[in-house]
Amino acid sequence: MREFTPAHRLFDEVARRHADAVAVEAPDGDLTFAELDARSRDLATRLLRRGAGAETVVAVGCGRTTELIVAMLGVLRAGAAFLLLDTGEPAARTKEKLALADAAFMVGGDDGHGLPLIPVQAAASDPGVLPEVHPRQLAYVVFTSGTTGVPKGVLIEHLGLAEHVLTQLAPVYRRVGPDGTLSVGGGAPVTFDSFIDQVLPTLTLGHRLVLLGEMERRDPGSFLSRRTDVVDCSPSQLSLLVEFGLLDGPLRLAVFGGEKPGPEMWRALRAAAAQAVSVYGATECSIGSVEASPHDSDRVCLGEAAGSATLHLLGDDLRPADEGEIYLGGPGVGRGYLGDPRQTAERFVPDPFGEPGSRMYRTGDLGRRAPDGLLEFQGRADDQVKISGYRIEPGEVEAVLDTLPGVRRSAVVPAAVQGRVAHLVAYVETSPDYDEAAVRAELGARLPGYLVPKRVVPIAALPLTPNGKVDRNRLRGMQQ
DSSP states (O other), rough: OOOOOOOOHHHHHHHTTTTSSSEETTTTEEHHHHHHHHHHHHHHHHHHHHHHOOTEEEOOOOOOOOHHHHHHHHHTTTTTTEEOOOOSOOOHHHHHHHHHOOEEEEESSSSSSSSSSEEESSSSSOOOOOOOOTTTSSEEEEEOOOOSOEEEEEEHHHHHHHHHHIIIIHHHHHHOOOOOOOOEEEEEEESSHHHHHHHHHHHHTOEEEEOOOHHHOOHHHHHHOOOSEEEEEEEHHHHHHHHHGGGGOOOOOEEESOOOOOHHHHHHHHHHHEEEEEEEOOGGGSOOOOOOOSSSSEEEEEEEETTTOEEEEOOOTBBBEEEEEEEEEEEOOOOETOOOOEEEEEEEEEEESSSTTEEEEEEEEEEOTTTTOOEEEEESSOOEEEETEEEEEEHHHHHHTTTTTTTEEEEEEEEEETTTTEEEEEEEEOOOOHHHHHHHHHHHSSGGGGGGSSSEEEEOOOOOOOOOSSHHHHHHHTTT
8 A cells, every 4th residue: 555645735735836826716715725725724723722633523614615625624634533514404413413423623603512613714823733644543524314313424534535535536637637727616515525525636636626605506507607627516416517508618527426327418428528437435435436437338337446445246145246235445444433333343344355454345235247347236225315416314314203293103215206316205104193394394403405305295004015014115106
């Protein structure tokens, strides 16, 4: 393995070479590389003096501003780990994440949620000596949907983050432009690892990050008005952008992942002058591990492991197979799940193909190796779904529904529109005190918008399979 250099150290040399160039273009203004370098060092110094350091989780609640990028780099430079928060998320869910992560400080924003609040900008302090970072130190915590009604925290170390920055998107970007020559759209939700994927590779290569505001990132016309060279988003959003003329503009690279793209988009990208890359991976493996470019076949395939990552298609006996479950390995495999050793042991398993002591991640995705060698996605081994790039465990929504007055029990299933999973539908067995308006209000207060079902359907009794489990196929059939 190459000598370890943490992501923020990779930024140091770039900041010196591109000091006067714009690093971040955001709704609240621009930052040059020199300004971003100085402000993040100042924040790191102040964090260290307050007691932050290795294994300290620092929450970041800055919204989609230049301060958000300063905070991310500042926390990493202090040797601590960041937890990015969505300022529009329900307060109850934010507090839940802060408690689960045992966050010690809050950086930015107006509400520390009971934590010491540290401003991103302050009177410049005397620069301190910033610590060296060990490869296995915690770099960030990111939450995904869980099956128990509680968000699931994933722990990623500096080694995994650095390997991703160096080996995943860096080679792709260099195929379309030299370092420091591209503008990259930053439109992912800040609480998703795809946002980290947009920020750090961009800045460590000296490119310009075009940070889109909340309304801009949701509106295709506003998104395209920023005229970026690189677009990185989910296939659902990419399809909308293509409809609005994305491929008619100055686009040089489209990066998409998080869900399976449709063959129509695959064909459109293949015919376009811009390059396109489909990225597959897992939050648990430092964002992305696999990439593929559109090929001559209309079949949408996963591609092969990129950089230092490894990919294995294994049967139930953990031996290579033509059909089976997809496992990801390499230095990007994360530490595990926050406060959940049982799930960590189930998903992060010993890697018989790697170095002694290494682990691989069991994705739960099923695959098939076609006769021509291409790896085809065959669905999930469980109920997890993806909607517009959001990873969703229906069990998390069900766990909240089942606690509400008037709901005896519930089942949440995905609804498809034109062959693509578009939203969730909840079916609920009700008691006489059921109040749909109250149920929907409580869902909105406890869950982020992407987890709230579009429809809540009262039902006399949930259909069951012969073995007594909820028959989700019949529920899906009721939507036809």
